[in-house]
Amino acid sequence: MAGIYIHIPFCKKACTYCDFHFSTTFEKYREAMVRAICTEISIRKNRIDGEVVETIYFGGGTPSLLTLEELQSILDTIHTEFEVQSEVEITLEANPDDIDVSKAQEWVSAGVNRLSIGLQSFHAESLEWMNRAHTVAQSIACIPIAQQAGIHNISIDLIYGLPNMDNEVWVKEIQTALQLGVQHISAYCLTVEPNTVLSSWVKKEKLQPASNELQNEHFTVLQKELLTAGFEHYEISNFALPNFISKHNSSYWKGAIYLGVGPSAHSYDGKYRSWNIANNQRYIQGIANNQPEFDFELLTKENQFNELLLTGLRAKWGVSLTQLGAILPLNKSFLKQLENLEKKGWVVCNENIVYLTQEGKSWADKIAQDLFV
Ligand code: SF4
Secondary structure (H helix, E strand, O other): OEEEEEEEOEOOOOOOOOOOOOEOOOHHHHHHHHHHHHHHHHHOHHHHOOOEEEEEEEEEOOHHHOOHHHHHHHHHHHHHHOEEEEEEEEEEEEOHHHOOHHHHHHHHHHOOOEEEEEEEOOOHHHHHHOOOOOOHHHHHHHHHHHHHOOOOOEEEEEEEOOOOOOHHHHHHHHHHHHHOOOOEEEEEEOOOOOOOHHHHHHHOOOOOOOOHHHHHHHHHHHHHHHHHOOOEEEEOOEEEOOOOOOHHHHHHHOOOOEEEEOOOOEEEOOOEEEEEOOOHHHHHHHHHOOOOOEEEEEOOHHHHHHHHHHHHHHEOOOEEHHHHHHHOOOOHHHHHHHHHHHHHOOEEEEOOEEEEOOOHHHHHHHHHHHHOO
16 A cells, blocks of 8 residues: 655745745746646656555645646546555645635545645734735635535644744634534644744844743643544644544554655655655756656665654554564663653553653654664
């Protein structure tokens, strides 16, 4: 079983925090981009040869800017080149300002059965501060529109840990999401990434990022509200109602193989990880010349060990010591570190599987780093 990720590198506006690969001036070459993506699917299909495709994920960028014809041409190419499972999960990332009744119906007619809406907030000041292209009214209206069109697997993204965001605002964000009846919430703590507007504000001392304490408080509130509402906390940043976990993202975290197409997209074939050039013109040119530009690395034993550790710890299924030991023998310092973390109450070990405790979830990345080889 395998997944396919398609990166659509178009956006209407640059959000202040975003370090993904995208362009806001794409109209002149959008056709060439979609053609290149279809060609790449055909020329790189051997990366996941013989595998049945069980998830397809349109990410970006902003895939909801694709026309129906563009979306359909990519899906048709996938269906031509691969065996696709009949129950395939097809997710499209969409921004609230792109969602209207006819567009949502078009997506359903093309086979999209899961929407991941990048609404980030229901709070006007926060949306403006993040330079989002949509309004609060659009954040709220887009969900019933998608539901009426027949999409009953809806995820939304929310961002917390904004400077000066008090707990009251954050609780209201979560409660609004719950009232709208979504099945899945991905909640991300705001981080200041290099080469973003936020990082330039920090450098110029125009911005003081939120303290770790405030971010932890928001995370604690998030867990409490969503667990009370019946959501399962299945990955550090992801919560789902029963039967609504993201199959596509879960397969990354379980180490499954996938093909990523489009500029900057990553792929993994079980041994090698590769990533396409993050430059739209060079990507299109490379594909046209039948010389796709990408880099790759062979995962060392240490890489494999650390990745399994990080992704497993962050997820509800934990990380198996047997599986880790099959990659590299578990040495004394690793076992000692694990014992320390257990004493602190941050991890528990049950039948050879290590899980984060409720408290440990606030320190997931630090815990993994303490255990890395
Ligand atoms: S957050 Fe999404 S919409 Fe905003 S710039 Fe990044 S990819 Fe584009």
